Amino acid sequence: MSAPTAVAPSRALAPYEDAPDPGPLLALNFGFARARVLGTALELGVFTGLVRGPRGTSGLAVELDCDTGALRALLAALEQLGLVAGGADESWTLTNVSRAYLVEGGRGYLGEHFADVLAEWDQWSGLTELMRSGGHGGGELGAPENRDLYPGMFAGIFPVGVRAAFRAVRELALPDAGHVLDFASGAGEWGIALAAADPRARVVAHDSRELLDTARERAVEFGVAERFRFVPADFTRDYAGDFPKAPFPDGCFDTVVLSHLSRFAGPDATERLVHECARLLRPGGTLLVVDVMRQGPGQPALHRPMIALSLLVNTEAGGIQEESAYRAVMQKYGVTAKESVTPGLITVLTGERR
Incomplete structure (x- = not known):
């Protein structure tokens, strides 16, 4: 790329300020991480562990055999996704949607479905090549x-x-x-x-x-x-x-x-x-x-x-x-x-x- 011609800072800034908000693109690009956060929380049993009521990070970490600091980071991400709610005393509770669909043994539990979808992770990595070659990616799912x-x-x-x-x-x-x-x-x-x-x-x-x-x-x-x-x-x-x-x-x-x-x-x-x-x-x-x-x-x-x-x-x-x-x-x-x-x-x- 050739060096840009020097202009006034305000003129240089204008195209960036006038451009569409890139937020949706950034969120889309990070979607794989959100899916992995949900999958990991289900694998660890986070939602099922919280079903009995508010729990502190340390106690929940002991129950789930997790590192306290790492679990705290996961819970904060889950809070951002609307799946848990954190209190001022660092106690965590379920939200309505996680209580309805993410507690193992509940009649509305969707965790097994999410796990099967997440198991497609590696298969999706071949999408670019499929676009070039045509055909189907294969796998056992359709039979x-x-x-x-x-x-x-x-x-x-x-x-x-x-x-x-x-x-x-x-x-x-x-x-x-x-x-x-x-x-x-x-x-x-x-x-x-x-x-x-x-x-x-x-x-x-x-x-x-x-x-x-x-x-x-x-x-x-x-x-x-x-x-x-x-x-x-x-x-x-x-x-x-x-x-x-x-x-x-x-x-x-x-x-x-x-x-x-x-x-x-x-x-x-x-x-x-x-x-x-x-x-x-x-x-x-x-x-x-x-x-x-x-x-x-x-x-x-x-x-x-x-x-x-x-x-x-x-x-x-x-x-x-x-x-x-x-x-x-x-x-x-x-x-x-x-x-x-x-x-x-x-x-x-x-x-x-x-």
Whole structure:
């Protein structure tokens, strides 16, 4: 860079004062550190340690086996992030949001989900090369047979997902749910919402064994467990290759829910799974396809662009598809696509088996 021409200090300062505020950029560049602060606090059990009431730094450090000075610095950062509150006597308490979502064992605990997201740390380091080479970053996240490796991703998000499920079921004019298959059920929020809306509904939750353990606990929490049956899925055996085959006979369900699987598995796997869901529905039965879907011009993007990029980085073939793509696949396999609702980030598309 050539030496600048000497001018009056006020003239030299003017371009810097007139420039946009760089604060948002600086905060964005430091975002990785904020995620690491949250992850470390969860790993140490900071929030769970504070749930019993105000604690001093020294006492908490002993309990968590931490250096007092280092923990004090972490707690100050957590206070800046709005996750703890410090008192004048250096006592620390939880804020409402951390009490609701960051205390291990609490019904709203999201720590396992955050841990699975933070585990993508190294995978994201390859983003620049992906931009040059194209394709996907790979990884195990998108394959259905690996769902039990990521319980935080597919079941740990229940406190968020269950609100969306109940809201969507209320908004949709669905027929009685009847005999329901909650396919790849995760923690079971969609089966639970349908069972709550229809007292006569009977639900089969179908997923890996570890995720079904969580679904069973949540069904008990909502008082619908006596109407649930839990059938483990062998995704390696039953859903590999071109012709997936669920362990259920043709046309045995009134309602089938395919939720939050398609964007991870990719378009080709989605087509095979929709085909299989159609096989399991009786004529006149209802298919619910639930996922994050690309929105049209003028619609709020919310977090969809970042989710799409995450699928590029962390899966073999995943991505966010448009609703029209799902409608076309449903039509191809004998399901007439009908109403859809988008309560926030997710879209719920309904269809009727012809």
